[in-house]
Amino acid sequence: MKKIRQPIIAVLGHVDHGKTTLLDRIRNTNVASKEAGGITQHIGATEVPIDTIKQLAGPLIQLWKGEIRLPGLLFIDTPGHEAFTSLRARGGSLADLAVLIVDINEGFQPQTIESIEILRRNRTPFIVAANKIDRIKGWKVEEDEPFLVNIKKQDQRAQQELETKLWELIGKFYEMGFQANRFDRVQDFTRELAIVPISAKYGIGVPELLVLIAGLSQKYLEEKLKIEVEGPARGTILEVREELGLGTTIDVIIYDGTLHKDDTIVVGGKDKAIVTKIRALLKPKPLDEIRDPRFRFDQVDEVAAAAGIKIAAPGLEEALAGSPVIAARSEEEVEKARQEILSQIQSVVISTGKV
Numbered sequence: 001m002k003k004i005r006q007p008i009i010a011v012l013g014h015v016d017h018g019k020t021t022l023l024d025r026i027r028n029t030n031v032a033s034k035e036a037g038g039i040t041q042h043i044g045a046t047e048v049p050i051d052t053i054k055q056l057a058g059p060l061i062q063l064w065k066g067e068i069r070l071p072g073l074l075f076i077d078t079p080g081h082e083a084f085t086s087l088r089a090r091g092g093s094l095a096d097l098a099v100l101i102v103d104i105n106e107g108f109q110p111q112t113i114e115s116i117e118i119l120r121r122n123r124t125p126f127i128v129a130a131n132k133i134d135r136i137k138g139w140k141v142e143e144d145e146p147f148l149v150n151i152k153k154q155d156q157r158a159q160q161e162l163e164t165k166l167w168e169l170i171g172k173f174y175e176m177g178f179q180a181n182r183f184d185r186v187q188d189f190t191r192e193l194a195i196v197p198i199s200a201k202y203g204i205g206v207p208e209l210l211v212l213i214a215g216l217s218q219k220y221l222e223e224k225l226k227i228e229v230e231g232p233a234r235g236t237i238l239e240v241r242e243e244l245g246l247g248t249t250i251d252v253i254i255y256d257g258t259l260h261k262d263d264t265i266v267v268g269g270k271d272k273a274i275v276t277k278i279r280a281l282l283k284p285k286p287l288d289e290i291r292d293p294r295f296r297f298d299q300v301d302e303v304a305a306a307a308g309i310k311i312a313a314p315g316l317e318e319a320l321a322g323s324p325v326i327a328a329r330s331e332e333e334v335e336k337a338r339q340e341i342l343s344q345i346q347s348v349v350i351s352t353g354k355v
């Protein structure tokens with residue numbers, strides 16, 4: 001059975017431009033209505049269900065004429081481009097889409113340019129969040145307000161200053177070969193980069209940012225996001241971690257198929273492929289239920305893409321962050337996965353010249 005999975009989203013940009021603040025804001029997004037459901041915490045990732053986005057968006061959802069069929073968005077919690085470049089899936093980037101955050105008052109900085117180059121090299125589609133608009137002189141802050149509502153409350157001078165700063169950004173993007181525009185003035189999202197003015201600190205413009213990510217993913221990535229749910233799982237290791245009482249575990253983002261608790265997995269290590277049997281699949285317990293720090297996780301029987309999950313298994317000491325994890329259900333599948341991982345390790349050795 002095919003289903004459309006959540007797109008995997010990464011946030012990148014220059015240091016101090018607001019990556020962590022934006023992710024925190026998204027994590028704390030909670031709509032008043034209980035039925036809409038809240039944010040789900042995964043290992044290494046945060047899931048925003050589509051109902052939450054629809055609730056936040058209100059009439060904004062009409063930006064997208066068609067129906068949104070995605071189940072939600074999965075944000076990778078680790079910001080920054082070091083993580084982004086090393087997180088790969090099948091030769092491409094693990095992130096299906098990225099948010100490039102730029103402090104609108106500081107404009108382009110070295111890591112902004114680096115980030116753009118990485119995105120271009122990986123052909124990762126992205127949206128620009130022009131952050132810290134609340135710092136514009138005289139800006140009136142209204143928490144969590146859509147930008148298009150908030151902008152109407154600003155006096156002429158503040159509006160003008162925002163325009164000037166936006167045009168500076170648009171000019172910089174133009175120098176790098178991108179046509180960019182404020183999101184509500186974009187005619188064709190395949191040719192123009194959308195810029196959403198936001199305040200990550202106060203949540204202004206975050207509704208539009210989420211709606212735009214969902215809409216663009218739906219419109220342009222749907223084919224890529226269609227997966228065979230019952231197929232063997234594939235994922236990428238975010239982190240290798242020692243856990244009290246569990247030994248060495250790996251935190252993995254699953255981007256294809258379903259992982260079962262009794263699957264055999266083949267995992268990329270420094271110079272070998274590790275074949276091991278899963279001991280436990282673990283997801284974080286809701287924060288308010290953690291009474292003893294030794295029991296911070298709940299066990300699950302299976303997990304379907306896209307999701308972040310902790311895997312406990314013997315022999316993971318030499319697993320390497322950024323490496324693939326492939327589930328295998330037969331001898332042949334194990335061998336195939338082993339070969340695939342070995343040839344990937346080989347190609348990394350050749351391209352970096354490191355042994």
Ligand code: GDP
Pocket residue numbers: 013014015016017018019020021022079131132133134135198199200201202
């Ligand atoms: P990162 O290095 O990109 O992760 O940046 P942070 O999220 O740590 O933000 C750096 C600093 O900028 C922190 O002091 C934040 O509180 C501040 N900051 C982030 N977003 C905003 C914003 O929208 N408005 C204001 N005024 N400050 C912000």
